[in-house]
Amino acid sequence: MAEPPVIEIREWGRPPRRFTVSRPMLFGRECDGINLADTEVSRRHLRVVPSPTALSVVDLGSSNGSSVNGVPLTGRGTLATGDVIRLGHTEIIVLYAPKPQMAEQPSASTAGHDPTRTMRVVKAVEVPVPAAATTEARPAGLRLAERALGIDPTGTKELFPPYTELPHKVSRRVWQVVRVGSVLVYLAVVVALFVRPAGGLFVFFRVIVPLWPALFFIAPGVWRNICPLSASNQLPRVAGFSRAATAPGWWTRNGFLMAAATTVPRWASYWL
The missing domain is CATH 2.60.200.20 (Tumour Suppressor Smad4)
Structure with missing residues (x-):
């Protein structure tokens, strides 16, 4: 075989x-x-x-x-x-x-590497671990700590996998609905700041700003999925009208110069 x-x-x-x-x-x-x-x-x-x-x-x-x-x-x-x-x-x-099966095998003199x-x-390296090693008794406290911290005692799993390989506990469809809601809330706050500034400022500084540290430090993954700016950036890809093109080389090489050229005039305008 x-x-x-x-x-x-x-x-x-x-x-x-x-x-x-x-x-x-x-x-x-x-x-x-x-x-x-x-x-x-x-x-x-x-x-x-x-x-x-x-x-x-x-x-x-x-x-x-x-x-x-x-x-x-x-x-x-x-x-x-x-x-x-x-x-x-x-x-x-x-x-x-x-x-x-009918291919001609090269000779040892012409095969090279x-x-x-x-x-x-x-x-030979990836031989499965013997059953005796996997059934070795381990302290209950150690097993509990490994399970709580996500540690793989066999060493066969990657400790820090990329986000695309993380298990999904919530379906993508639910997250997409939540992201749409976060964008709508963001737009509502922007409109409120113009229509009713007092109410918009109250929502922004008394509700949104205090919640940010909790999301950053307690549940950073939640903020990554509901951030309205991130959701807006992903809109072309999700909606299917993105060209998925790569920026020209001159753009990537001189991007910092263009950012500085547009930032300095904005700073100067504050003093005018």
Whole structure:
């Protein structure tokens, strides 16, 4: 029986992750498969599909596209050992992929570096922990502390996963309704500050401002999901009219100069 393919995911700011591809795997920014913390990646970007004789990849109509070994991926492509899939700033390295049964095996003199050796080393390292080690008795107080703090005693889980891989206790639809409500409240306060300044100032300084520290320090995740400014920034993506384009290079290189050029005149206008 052929061994399943092995891939390695390399993201900026994160350690490499290796997976055995035993079933179709979906990759994207917000998907039901492998989530990537990469803003250049679409929500459902591509799918890697294994078979007994080959490993293939399919781009799912992503905004920024995908490439294999620097060649743009169109439709379905077949992967081989050593191929590099690039989506956004993320790379997926094929450490091992099955070869067609009729393929001619290269000789030892012409093979050079064999990437499958890395695959065999990885397989040896990732041997499951023996049952005796997992059933070792642990103090009840230690187990309770690990459960309360979210510590994984086996060391197989990442301690600080990106937000896209955190479990969802509340559905996205509920959060979207809450975000719409926060934007409406924000607009209502702005209108109140013009129509009835006394009431608007009371709501802002006596209700909203005192609640901010509690949200920041007690439940920062709640504020991140209901912040009206964040919700407004996500509106183009959620509504589906975002182009998901990347700013020009001259814009990103000189952004701080443009910010300073617009800030200094505003400061000077205060004194006029």
